[in-house]
Amino acid sequence: MLRTSRTAGCMECSNESPVGKYCMRSSKPAYSAKISFRADAAIRCDLIQQLSVKAIKTMKKIFVSTLIAYSICAPAFAQTKAQAQEIFEQYQSHEKSFDPSLADLYCDDALIQNTRTYPTGEQRTASFPAPRYKQLIQTAMPLAQAKGDYSIYSDVVYKQESNGIRITANRHSVLKKYSSPISILVGSCNGKLLITEEISQSRP
Secondary structure, eight states: OOOOBOOTTBOOBOTTSTTOSOOOBOSHHHHHHHHHHHHHHHHHHHHHHHHHHHHHHHHHHHHHHHHHHHHHHHHHHHHHHHHHHHHHHHHHHHHHTTOGGGGGGEEEEEEEEEEEEOTTSOEEEEEEEHHHHHHHHHHHHHHHHHHTOOEEEEEEEEEEETTEEEEEEEEEETTTTEEEEEEEEEEEETTEEEEEEEEEEEOO
């Protein structure tokens, strides 16, 4: 009677063998495992390469988009900055020459805010409707001229914001001999570039 048995990873065993019952282990599973491991490694390498290519393509798209945005925005900013510089130069010139047309540089709905610091250290912040402020400028010019009351500006910086060009500077009062910061925003107003915001500090 034939007796057969199967052992995991072995060939079929039989007593018909000249040397009796035997069992020979096959090396096929180990060989298959090596092939499988190499295949998995190849797949992983291929996926990494594909991801790397996609990442490079994405970076290229971002870089190109950035260049395009810069090429569009940079000239626009340069032009707007030049216009803001021209307005601020007129601002300084009109103030120094006591020209009432300084008021024309302000938008009719501009935000005007001044913080006044008193000798006691007390501070009071006041806001003015633009039309009233423009009227005050025109009225005060003859008195300012009689006193020689004007300011000199230094450390001027231009910075682009979402709604215009922000101008910050150090303002020195020639008459009262003190310096204080001032911030002016030049933006669109009824199709023109005008002062849409002025935030300043002053002393009595």
